[in-house]
Amino acid sequence: MTQEPLLRVNDLKTQFFTESGVVRAVDGISFDVNQSEIVGLVGESGAGKSVAASSILRLVERPGEIVGGEITFKGETLFGLEEQSGSELQKSPEMLSETAMRKRIRGQEIAIIFQDPMESLNPVFTIGGQLREFIELNRDLDKSEAKREAIDMLREVGIPEPEKRYDDYPHQFSGGMRQRVLIAMALSCEPSLIIADEPTTALDVTVEGQILDLVADLQEKYGTSFIWVTHDMGVVAEICDRVNVMYLGEIVEQADVDDLFHNTNHPYTQALLESIPRPDETVTELDPIEGVMPEAINPPSGCRFHTRCPDAREVCVHAHPDTRNVADPAASPHHAACFMHDAFEAGYWKSDPITADAKGGFGEGLLNDERGGGVQKTDGGIRGVDRSGDNDNSSNGSDKHKHGHDHNHDRDNGAGGSKHDE
């Protein structure tokens, strides 16, 4: 791709300085977002997806801090460090000021949508009033123009009878409708990029399908780029053009969506894909990925996934794989951080497979799940993780991924087709 990407994230590192140590939440990730594409950030709870998303807008709060890397957007530096006379790294003089971020970038150029619309909507004001005020503040429109625009936006995102619903309060809207309002709000300033942090995870599958369809339509109409954060490979299949798979603060695989699904190059991605239930089977347990993701405060040596990887060998315990292009040079790039590929000369194939013991007991049965295989459009995956402990990811209980799979998984009658229906 010769064209400059809209957003470029290069070697981004974000850490939390806590009493128990430094949490390397995002540990050197690089990815691009081009004009008009939907780029996925996918991985289990605690992988660093939300921290990566909020780092882009410089919304990370203490004790968190971006400690390395560079973020550029339309040629401007949202974040950058520079070596000063000593060896101290300092904020680059090119980096946009906090005022510029607030006035020009957030909301206007890059909008963000969170999972819980009630965090973004004030319960004591009407839906229409909030949308109108947001439009008034961010665009050069007077009150009545802003109101007209707000109603148009509500109609655009599929709110029936928007003139009437304009005066409703948030609690009078369903979860799906509230999420549509946030999409309307995000779109109302015509941003170039929308960051969506699991906006459909709390919704039931049918409503989720409708929202994903809406987003796909709006994306086509407005040419907006998206970063879509999700647990769910089914969602990735449905709307993403390119995908970054995150594990413990790192991107372990990065590819075009079809390539990622049909030519998977990392065992962790494989495990995520095999955790998607098939629509023709009734599945009661959706968690074939054994073991808990280790903590970002003290990640495993070598390849961070080796403690859960069915393909791990000695070399994986001791050396850390960077992320390399493993595709044919003539093909579009496909990056993976796994020693089994020829792009690495780590001696993987000569190295001894490691036993479950050496892997801390997580190795057994990681991927021995019979229902795996095949790329199916479904809802499940490992989504539905209990969000109640969201601020406490570092203490993932071993049953963390066993929660929340009791909602409706009957996607067959759901709205929305998939690029990957077979």
Ligand SMILES: Nc1ncnc2c1ncn2[C@@H]1O[C@H](COP(=O)(O)OP(=O)(O)OP(=O)(O)O)[C@@H](O)[C@H]1O
């Ligand atoms: N305020 C904080 N203080 C300390 N650690 C934090 C803080 N916020 C996030 N972390 C840690 O950073 C890591 C990444 O968290 P993040 O929320 O980005 O994960 P995620 O991939 O978005 O997970 P989820 O799917 O549950 O939202 C986790 O280890 C988490 O515990």
Ligand code: NI
């Ligand atoms: Ni998150």
